[in-house]
Amino acid sequence: EAGVTQFPSHSVIEKGQTVTLRCDPISGHDNLYWYRRVMGKEIKFLLHFVKESKQDESGMPNNRFLAERTGGTYSTLKVQPAELEDSGVYFCASSQRQGIGISGANVLTFGAGSRLTVL
Amino acid sequence: DQQVKQNSPSLSVQEGRISILNCDYTNSMFDYFLWYKKYPAEGPTFLISISSIKDKNEDGRFTVFLNKSAKHLSLHIVPSQPGDSAVYFCAAIAPGTYKYIFGTGTRLKVLA
Numbered sequence: 001e002a003g004v005t006q007f008p009s010h011s012v013i014e015k016g017q018t019v020t021l022r023c024d025p026i027s028g029h030d031n032l033y034w035y036r037r038v039m040g041k042e043i044k045f046l047l048h049f050v051k052e053s054k055q056d057e058s059g060m061p062n063n064r065f066l067a068e069r070t071g072g073t074y075s076t077l078k079v080q081p082a083e084l085e086d087s088g089v090y091f092c093a094s095s096q097r098q099g100i101g102i103s104g105a106n107v108l109t110f111g112a113g114s115r116l117t118v119l
Numbered sequence: 120d121q122q123v124k125q126n127s128p129s130l131s132v133q134e135g136r137i138s139i140l141n142c143d144y145t146n147s148m149f150d151y152f153l154w155y156k157k158y159p160a161e162g163p164t165f166l167i168s169i170s171s172i173k174d175k176n177e178d179g180r181f182t183v184f185l186n187k188s189a190k191h192l193s194l195h196i197v198p199s200q201p202g203d204s205a206v207y208f209c210a211a212i213a214p215g216t217y218k219y220i221f222g223t224g225t226r227l228k229v230l231a
Binding site: 009042056 | 121
């Protein structure tokens with residue numbers, strides 16, 4: 001079974017430019033999440049899709065960030081225009097179900113992340 | 120305000136000895152806790168979890184202990200191996216939600 005795939009692995013752009021990150025979740029996983037880790041800090045929740053619908057986007061920093069999941073398969077996260085503070089590693093994760101089930105928490109499987117550097 | 124705290128940014132342990140990684144939380148509503156391990160250039164991978172109705176969960180060399188009154192959990196690795204060298208993240212989930220609340224991570228280095 002293929003894991004969660006993210007592209008690109010590293011992107012270096014200048015302030016004011018646009019970047020689009022892509023995530024391919026594990027096949028059959030309806031739940032897709034974006035998280036971000038800024039240098040040395042905690043991994044923070046950005047948003048959650050259930051299929052193609054945004055379940056929760058409360059963690060999105062501001063309206064320069066736009067996430068989509070057309071068709072309920074892969075997802076993209078666009079940053080436009082990028083600012084210096086957007087630098088960090090953006091992780092995508094997926095799960096079959098959400099929250100805590102009878103057999104325990106529905107564990108998230110993470111991708112390797114996309115490192116974004118804004119100069 | 121950080122709800123999950125890992126106050127030790129790094130830890131070094133000799134191979135074969137016990138590694139103890141600590142995590143404190145502030146929200147008494149959290150009812151599930153997880154530990155993830157992360158190698159460089161890879162995503163976090165699930166290691167072990169514990170429900171708030173338990174105080175211990177064991178899986179091979181890894182044991183997680185939960186002290187609800189102290190709002191503290193710890194991960195014990197015995198015996199530690201060089202391949203355990205990684206960053207370990209503690210995470211919590213509140214009931215009715217699905218968001219993981221992560222700590223800042225502890226970098227473990229196991230010395231051969």
